[in-house]
Amino acid sequence: MISVRGMSKLFGEFVALDRLDFDVSRGEKIVVLGPSGSGKSTLIRTLNRIEPHDSGTLTIDGKLINDKTDPIQLRCMVGMVFQNYNLFPHLSVLENCILAPMRVRRMTRIEATAHARRYLEQVGIPDQADKYPIQLSGGQQQRVAIARALCMQPEVMLFDEPTAALDPEAIVGVVSIMDELAEQGITTVCVTHEMAFSRRIADRIIFMDQGKIVEITPPETFFTSPKTDRAQNFLNQML
Numbered sequence: 001m002i003s004v005r006g007m008s009k010l011f012g013e014f015v016a017l018d019r020l021d022f023d024v025s026r027g028e029k030i031v032v033l034g035p036s037g038s039g040k041s042t043l044i045r046t047l048n049r050i051e052p053h054d055s056g057t058l059t060i061d062g063k064l065i066n067d068k069t070d071p072i073q074l075r076c077m078v079g080m081v082f083q084n085y086n087l088f089p090h091l092s093v094l095e096n097c098i099l100a101p102m103r104v105r106r107m108t109r110i111e112a113t114a115h116a117r118r119y120l121e122q123v124g125i126p127d128q129a130d131k132y133p134i135q136l137s138g139g140q141q142q143r144v145a146i147a148r149a150l151c152m153q154p155e156v157m158l159f160d161e162p163t164a165a166l167d168p169e170a171i172v173g174v175v176s177i178m179d180e181l182a183e184q185g186i187t188t189v190c191v192t193h194e195m196a197f198s199r200r201i202a203d204r205i206i207f208m209d210q211g212k213i214v215e216i217t218p219p220e221t222f223f224t225s226p227k228t229d230r231a232q233n234f235l236n237q238m239l
């Protein structure tokens, strides 16, 4: 589903991603771990071209992603959920969910609304459709953001620390939605510090440090016997 070969990203002279190589199979769940500043967000953002990569290749569902990629096609394939929800503040929950499906997927309002209501139901907030983001708690806003991304029916979902801004109670709710999503077989790349969640849902862990992939391993291996000292040190700090 995703194929990355020698992909690098620079900010000026600074190498944020250093020649990454990995593949993600259709339906696979990848959790990206690593210390702050290791390049996790940059990686997620290059996968949907919020940050274009500078060298190497990125292929999603057989399509080369580069400056010739149709952004509309990419938005249909890849959905993203951010740490800070990034909802449109001037639109209601329902309008947040139907805007892209109508504009980008060319759904009718009726069709898009039916989809949106189904996903809002799935994330447990069917009764919040007419509220504005500011009227919702952080946990509810993140549920909207997840529903909004799902409304585009993407092939790939990207999450960048979706629970990092939430209080402990809201984290439990959002993690349980993520658990459900994991069962539905959508290809997922998720940055998170929720270790129990990672262990539960990840098919493989990508561990990054200083812009490089240090290890790619199944969670059992990563959490019990990481191959590198860097990963062991990271785990010692996290657990």
Ligand code: ADP
Binding pocket: 011, 014, 016, 034, 035, 036, 037, 038, 039, 040, 041, 042, 043
């Ligand atoms: P992580 O998500 O793992 O904490 P990031 O991907 O956000 O790390 O950042 C990786 C490195 O790239 C950091 O050193 C950060 O300061 C730098 N960086 C990220 N975005 C930018 C940017 N837009 N301009 C300059 N440097 C950036």
Ligand code: MG
Binding pocket: 040, 041, 042
């Ligand atoms: Mg980050």
